[in-house]
Amino acid sequence: MATESTTTSPDLVGDFGGLRSEEMILNMGPQHPSTHGVLRLVLVLDGETVISCTPVIGYLHRGMEKIFENRPYMAGPRYIDNADYLSPMINECAYAGATEAIMGVEPPRRAQYIRLLVSELERMASHLVAIGTYGLDLGAFTPVLWCFRDREGILDLFESLSGHRFTHNYMRPGGVLYDFPKGWLQTCEAWLDNFERRSLPELEELITGNEIFEARTEGVGYIDPQQALAYALTGPVARASGIQIDMRVNRPYGAYREIPVNIQTRQEGDCFARYRVRMNEMYEAVRLCRVVLDKLPGGPISVRSPIALRPPRGEAYYSVESARGEESIYMISDGSEYPYRAKIRAPSFVNLQILPELLRGNKIGDVIAILGSIDIVLGDVDR
Amino acid sequence: MDPVLFNVIHVVVTFLFALLFLMTAAALLSYLDRKVQAYMQDRYGPYHYGPQGILQAFLDVGKLLLKEDVKASATDNLVFRLAPVVFFAPVVTAFVVLPFSPYLTAGALGTGLIFYVALSSIDVIGVFMAGWGSNNKYALIGGLRSAAQMISYELPLVLALVGVVMLTSVLTAGCTGNTPDLTTCGVGSISFSQIVAAQMRPESPWLWFFLLQPLGLLVYYICGLAETNRSPFDLPEAESELVAGYLTEYSGLRWAMFFLGEYGNMAIVSAVATAIFLGGWSGPGAAIGFWNGLLGGFWGGLVFNIIAAFWFIVKMSFFLFIFLWVRATVPRLRADQLMRFAWLFLIPLTLVNILLTGALLLLPLDTPIRIAIAAVVNWLLLIGVVFSLRGITGVKATGRLPRWLRTQRRTPQPAPLPGVSPERAPAGAGAGNRR
Numbered sequence: 001m002a003t004e005s006t007t008t009s010p011d012l013v014g015d016f017g018g019l020r021s022e023e024m025i026l027n028m029g030p031q032h033p034s035t036h037g038v039l040r041l042v043l044v045l046d047g048e049t050v051i052s053c054t055p056v057i058g059y060l061h062r063g064m065e066k067i068f069e070n071r072p073y074m075a076g077p078r079y080i081d082n083a084d085y086l087s088p089m090i091n092e093c094a095y096a097g098a099t100e101a102i103m104g105v106e107p108p109r110r111a112q113y114i115r116l117l118v119s120e121l122e123r124m125a126s127h128l129v130a131i132g133t134y135g136l137d138l139g140a141f142t143p144v145l146w147c148f149r150d151r152e153g154i155l156d157l158f159e160s161l162s163g164h165r166f167t168h169n170y171m172r173p174g175g176v177l178y179d180f181p182k183g184w185l186q187t188c189e190a191w192l193d194n195f196e197r198r199s200l201p202e203l204e205e206l207i208t209g210n211e212i213f214e215a216r217t218e219g220v221g222y223i224d225p226q227q228a229l230a231y232a233l234t235g236p237v238a239r240a241s242g243i244q245i246d247m248r249v250n251r252p253y254g255a256y257r258e259i260p261v262n263i264q265t266r267q268e269g270d271c272f273a274r275y276r277v278r279m280n281e282m283y284e285a286v287r288l289c290r291v292v293l294d295k296l297p298g299g300p301i302s303v304r305s306p307i308a309l310r311p312p313r314g315e316a317y318y319s320v321e322s323a324r325g326e327e328s329i330y331m332i333s334d335g336s337e338y339p340y341r342a343k344i345r346a347p348s349f350v351n352l353q354i355l356p357e358l359l360r361g362n363k364i365g366d367v368i369a370i371l372g373s374i375d376i377v378l379g380d381v382d383r
Numbered sequence: 384m385d386p387v388l389f390n391v392i393h394v395v396v397t398f399l400f401a402l403l404f405l406m407t408a409a410a411l412l413s414y415l416d417r418k419v420q421a422y423m424q425d426r427y428g429p430y431h432y433g434p435q436g437i438l439q440a441f442l443d444v445g446k447l448l449l450k451e452d453v454k455a456s457a458t459d460n461l462v463f464r465l466a467p468v469v470f471f472a473p474v475v476t477a478f479v480v481l482p483f484s485p486y487l488t489a490g491a492l493g494t495g496l497i498f499y500v501a502l503s504s505i506d507v508i509g510v511f512m513a514g515w516g517s518n519n520k521y522a523l524i525g526g527l528r529s530a531a532q533m534i535s536y537e538l539p540l541v542l543a544l545v546g547v548v549m550l551t552s553v554l555t556a557g558c559t560g561n562t563p564d565l566t567t568c569g570v571g572s573i574s575f576s577q578i579v580a581a582q583m584r585p586e587s588p589w590l591w592f593f594l595l596q597p598l599g600l601l602v603y604y605i606c607g608l609a610e611t612n613r614s615p616f617d618l619p620e621a622e623s624e625l626v627a628g629y630l631t632e633y634s635g636l637r638w639a640m641f642f643l644g645e646y647g648n649m650a651i652v653s654a655v656a657t658a659i660f661l662g663g664w665s666g667p668g669a670a671i672g673f674w675n676g677l678l679g680g681f682w683g684g685l686v687f688n689i690i691a692a693f694w695f696i697v698k699m700s701f702f703l704f705i706f707l708w709v710r711a712t713v714p715r716l717r718a719d720q721l722m723r724f725a726w727l728f729l730i731p732l733t734l735v736n737i738l739l740t741g742a743l744l745l746l747p748l749d750t751p752i753r754i755a756i757a758a759v760v761n762w763l764l765l766i767g768v769v770f771s772l773r774g775i776t777g778v779k780a781t782g783r784l785p786r787w788l789r790t791q792r793r794t795p796q797p798a799p800l801p802g803v804s805p806e807r808a809p810a811g812a813g814a815g816n817r818r
């Protein structure tokens with residue numbers, strides 16, 4: 001076996017009565033079933049215990065921020081869809097919002113409500129994938145299929161709304177592209193009913209009370225609040241450590257200024273708390289969707305704006321709460337047809353940085369459990 | 384008929400039956416595995432080839448047989464090639480002792496139980512060879528894991544069967560009554576035929592041993608899951624952690640042998656559980672006297688054996704179904720939790736069971752009363768284990784350490800930070816700064 005020895009701290013490699021044991025370097029990924037894409041982890045192992053971990057990223061780098069600089073503002077949402085490909089609607093909100101902030105335009109109220117509705121649906125879709133694949137990471141095969149079954153309903157809704165299941169290209173600076181087709185709201189309400197009455201309790205029964213699931217997640221991958229703040233974690237990962245950080249509450253944008261959100265936090269800071277926060281956010285998202293369906297105002301869905309948009313010179317930093325944390329766009333306009341710079345603050349990228357510290361001293365099985373609980377999307381990490 | 388010829392025919396028939404049954408069962412099981420799981424997961428599973436996709440399994444086997452023989456260049460050639468055979472051969476051999484029916488038992492060995500246990504522990508060598516010979520780090524970790532796992536679970540598996548053997552010592556002929564003949568029944572039988580016979584004595588034909596040893600069945604079945612590397616003990620081939628574990632470098636025919644061996648192992652574990660705990664081939668209609676009287680020697684025996692094998696396979700299918708059911712329900716344990724569960728929970732539990740059963744069977748009482756007391760105590764133990772485990776011992780069934788064994792406490796949590804006060808973004812437009 002090709003093993004290489006490295007210098008490691010003596011407290012992690014046990015001294016087995018003078019018996020010298022070599023560490024093994026294991027290259028996990030980029031082609032590995034559960035690194036959630038093309039993440040590569042260079043693990044130094046002592047038996048099954050991880051001594052150190054070096055994440056290697058960049059396998060999905062597509063130069064997205066450079067692409068923005070060569071595309072008109074109206075074409076931006078189509079590209080940012082591919083950044084965090086599990087919550088494209090929320091990415092589009094960020095891009096459109098940043099452009100609007102430079103332009104000094106406020107989208108119509110109806111457009112803001114539609115954005116909130118699709119954002120919350122997308123959040124549910126993304127959390128369903130997170131929880132389903134987390135079950136898969138822990139070796140349970142059923143949750144992922146149940147979650148994808150429910151997510152399918154959301155994708156169908158998006159397809160009839162925007163014409164695309166996955167990369168929707170639905171938001172535009174100044175509003176949204178289409179209004180709801182006939183019967184869409186009823187379908188959405190039916191889906192919400194079914195999801196809340198049948199699917200969520202089913203998932204809770206399958207996963208939450210499972211002793212093995214609890215044993216695999218409780219106390220594993222503990223992040224204390226100071227650590228979370230130091231690593232600038234956001235989203236469910238931070239909220240599971242008791243940090244009350246949620247862009248929808250702290251810096252409300254769009255319709256969140258009118259519809260308050262109950263922030264979901266847990267104090268435990270372990271993998272189970274992160275799972276629990278995601279579940280609770282799905283309940284909360286169902287509630288928000290219902291509020292929007294009740295209060296949906298009439299009126300136009302978009303401001304009138306030219307297709308060849310030329311915002312004035314200026315810059316804006318616009319944050320939205322994506323399913324993974326604070327997703328922000330820092331956009332600079334030089335007055336031309338194309339953005340001068342559009343920088344994405346990707347929550348997956350920031351949250352991933354804590355991984356080496358969390359993995360040290362854990363078993364191989366926990367590597368996957370912890371990585372899955374952080375819930376990264378490699379498209380978002382590499383952009 | 385010439386008795387020698389009769390014996391030859393018997394061996395040939397039963398061995399062919401075992402081999403065919405193994406092949407068909409393994410292929411069908413792989414199909415059912417996918418189909419049963421599919422229905423539990425709201426999907427259809429294999430659908431296209433044959434009615435309800437039933438030909439899928441056989442086509443899969445055919446595809447595997449025709450695949451190119453791929454072997455990485457740096458593998459340990461001999462070990463790599465030998466490993467599937469070492470894994471598969473004991474599975475075929477173990478089928479020989481399984482009592483499908485009185486006739487369909489190729490080798491009614493007097494030491495059937497020990498024979499089975501011995502063969503099932505040879506498997507681990509095959510898995511370890513596969514892990515070592517592949518020259519792949521995932522495979523190596525998988526092989527090491529499986530070696531640790533299978534050796535650990537071998538112990539409670541054997542110990543769980545001891546209770547039954549002790550019961551047979553009381554129940555077989557000559558051992559009943561107030562004055563048992565100690566020359567013939569000091570030790571119980573470890574022959575499958577004898578154990579099945581002890582469960583269908585004329586005076587108590589329905590006294591299957593799971594009624595007397597439910598705890599034994601539970602522990603045996605859990606260890607069976609671990610022995611066959613099935614969920615939740617499928618660590619050696621944990622796909623989310625180790626890609627495919629010791630199977631990572633295998634493909635084609637060699638992979639198929641591991642695959643068939645694994646499903647064959649499941650069938651064997653279920654068959655042994657059936658023979659030992661569910662009364663083997665006993666069931667409605669499986670009465671040789673009745674059929675012999677009705678149809679005569681040959682035809683009566685044939686009909687009786689078919690019915691007996693039918694009941695055996697039905698009971699076996701029940702256990703096999705639980706294999707699939709468990710797999711669709713639970714996640715996987717971690718390596719250290721797995722070992723802890725075996726050594727700190729299952730082995731002490733089986734030892735207590737042996738001690739209690741043995742002591743109670745020695746009480747100076749009538750045999751039925753002794754057995755009844757032992758059964759009641761066993762049931763109480765089972766209920767206690769299942770329901771109050773966490774409260775009494777602090778050992779979760781999943782192997783969390785009790786407080787006094789825990790060395791590493793979780794760091795105490797600081798008080799929750801005060802929430803960032805929600806500062807409202809300025810309503811309306813133009814949040815950006817003009818340059």
